[in-house]
Amino acid sequence: MQMPKPNAEILARKAEIVARLRQVLPASAVIDDPFETKAYECDALSAYRCPPLAVVLPASTEETAAVLQACHSMGVPVVPRGSGTSLAGGALPTEDSVILGVARLTQVLETDYKNRFITVQAGRTNLSVTGAVETNGFFYAPDPSSQLACAIAGNIAMNSGGAHCLKYGVTTNNLLGVKMVTMGGEIIEIGGAHLDAAGYDLLGLICGSEGQLGVVTEATLRILAKPEGARPVLIGFDSNEVAGACVADIIRAGVLPVAIEFMDRPVIRAAEKFTHAGYPDVEALLIIEVEGSEAEIAEQLGKITKIARRHNPVELRESQSAEESANIWKGRKAAFGAMGQINDYMCLDGTIPVSKLPETLRGITALSKQYGLDVGNVFHAGDGNMHPLILYDANKPGDLEKCEDMGADILKLCVEVGGCLTGEHGVGVEKRELMHSQFGTDDLDIQMAVKDVFDPKWLLNPAKVFPLDASEGRRQ
Amino acid sequence: MTPTSEAELGEMIASAKAPFEIIGGGTRQIGSTEGAPLHTSGLSGIRLYEPEALTLVAQAGTPLAEIESLLAENNQRLPFEPYDLRALQGTTGTPTIGGVVATNASGPRRIQAGACRDSLIGVRFVDGLGRIIKNGGRVMKNVTGYDLVKLLAGSHGTLGVLTEVSFKLLPAPQATATVLVQEAAATSAATMAKAMASPYDVSGAAHVGGVTALRVEGLEGSVAYRGKALASLLGGEVGLFDWVAQRDVQAFAGREGDVWRISVKPSDGPTTAEALRKLGAQDVVFDWAGGLLWMLAPKGTILRPAITAGHATLIRGEGQTFQPEPAPIATLSAALRQKFDPRALLNPKRMG
Incomplete structure (x- = not known):
């Protein structure tokens, strides 16, 4: 992953820029000590790091306006940051940028x-x-x-x-x-x-x-x-295809659960080992949650389990208590952490039409073999939002690059079957260069024209979302 | 002109020297326009329907009725309950799905299932330079690039000519029940707020002619339960209510005067209606738990001064159709329009 070369002229003016920031903000709201700015060098996509020129933490809309105006007049790029949990590198700084954190705006x-x-x-x-x-x-x-x-x-x-x-x-x-x-x-x-x-x-x-x-x-x-209550059911199958067909039949029958989560065997095993949630050792596991009064929950779960039984589940467990519900969710909620215990991993979030699920899972398995890296799949099955977790070893030279290449191939596969690169994490820097595979030149140009309207000088988070070659002329 | 393909439409616009008036079915005439008529009826047909994925993709000129009947056969529907303006405006013609999107037409279920813009997951359109653009897609979760889908919804054909639209759908309910409360408009907002704050998942909250109506939809047992619970909570009774008449504001059809559609904070509904009455408005239909007011007023009545927060659109009548926006928003909107249609070819007189 490339980032644009920092502007040497801005780096040379660091002292002057920081002094100006201190004029418009209280002293405690401007950080330029290299030990302290290091805390802002990455977000949750921690493979990429770069300390910013400075960090500002305004405590009001007016302070935010003052600091943006100052950076605008000095021609300094600004990277906004929420809590830094982006999985796509949305808050990754460049060396010549000021991080604008909203952490003090909590009222x-x-x-x-x-x-x-x-x-x-x-x-x-x-x-x-x-x-x-x-x-x-x-x-x-x-x-x-x-x-x-x-x-x-x-x-x-x-x-x-x-x-x-x-x-x-x-x-x-x-x-x-x-x-x-x-x-x-x-x-x-x-x-x-x-x-x-x-x-x-x-x-x-x-x-x-x-x-x-x-x-x-x-x-x-x-x-x-808030609904009166909610309850999940856990259903295990011996094939991904059958689990996918079960989801399609449930939706077709006119029941709309609030959540349909899907996990495959590698994730089920890791989650079970980590949380002891009592998951069966099966090929595919669905967690389906419905809401309402006791009677309404029973009515919906009755329909769902009737459909599920037609697909010969290996296991079908309706929660009978709040404790059991928590247990069913525990493994799913800890799935990423559990995978992280085994290995370093990269989490993707391409979305596919749910009808293409078996085909996409087969494609991911083939890529896993081709690259020699293991993959676990967790996803929101009702809406087709996949979360393949590619396992790699950060200490092994070349493994990260191999993982990135494989990730790119998986996302291209999602686009090919009619889906998209990212369902909920965002493009950030991670999927920036892949945008060409989903969009044509004109599709990207009109999106960048929108940025031209709001930020004509392209100073706000400029090196994100759009492929660097596409945005080069606009970033100057 | 009636292009029969996206490519033909693109060439038509790229080589155009004079503006177009873009027409779907011509049944939603909101605001003035000028230019050579450009009909989308040649771009018709359902491209993809996957009931198990709750998705539908159709060309923009597809008749709404064709889509609704296919969905009904499969016990599904468009979630946002698009209204039909033919009776209200006295228009004839065949409503198209592109017209629904261009006007972001959303009915009573907007308070529960969202507006048209919330169900719209993808668009293809031709911009003012004749370029064919796509945004979004056919999957219901997609944050890849900027969301121009929302921007195009409700842009009244001023940013591009829609050629294809994609939606997420919902199952049609097995059952529906409506709870009726006889009361004055003044107290209706409180009743509707109470219903909306209940866990009973209300999918319609209206007040018209001295009756407040609250709708619940879903599986049979669930609807029976929630209807009863809501009636007991509000001191009302389960009864009959014509939600199609409510959606299409049939109460004002055939009556003389201007018709306004006004969006406000729900609790401001009754007081706003009262203030508008003082300015000359004759009748009101409340929807969206008090947040939407359809007002009937004598021709030429000036109503906007009474709207302090929110916005008013003149749906039937002569005058300024769209609510003027604060300067910074108006400037951004004008600049966006300039980017999408630099030669001012698309519905040039519409929207500001």
């Missing part, structure tokens, strides 16, 4: 149960949004696995999903409004407590723009009434 500004929304500062973590409203019987629906740590700012930048989006949608479907600062330092408000836009849907455009169009400092989020 709840307004909760309105009558109108079912909450307005928060964008550095607040995903789970603590639900934490702020759950005693009143509400929750915030998008639930990325990193929800304990990840910030709403990053969720909006990447349009984060989660396990329950089959029913509740992803971030863009739950976002009502933002306050945002453009690279030029202008504060703009989009959307609010009412639904839909008067004109163009700029909110939909901002969500998922990977911090390239503006820095979101406040967000108004839709909150929902």
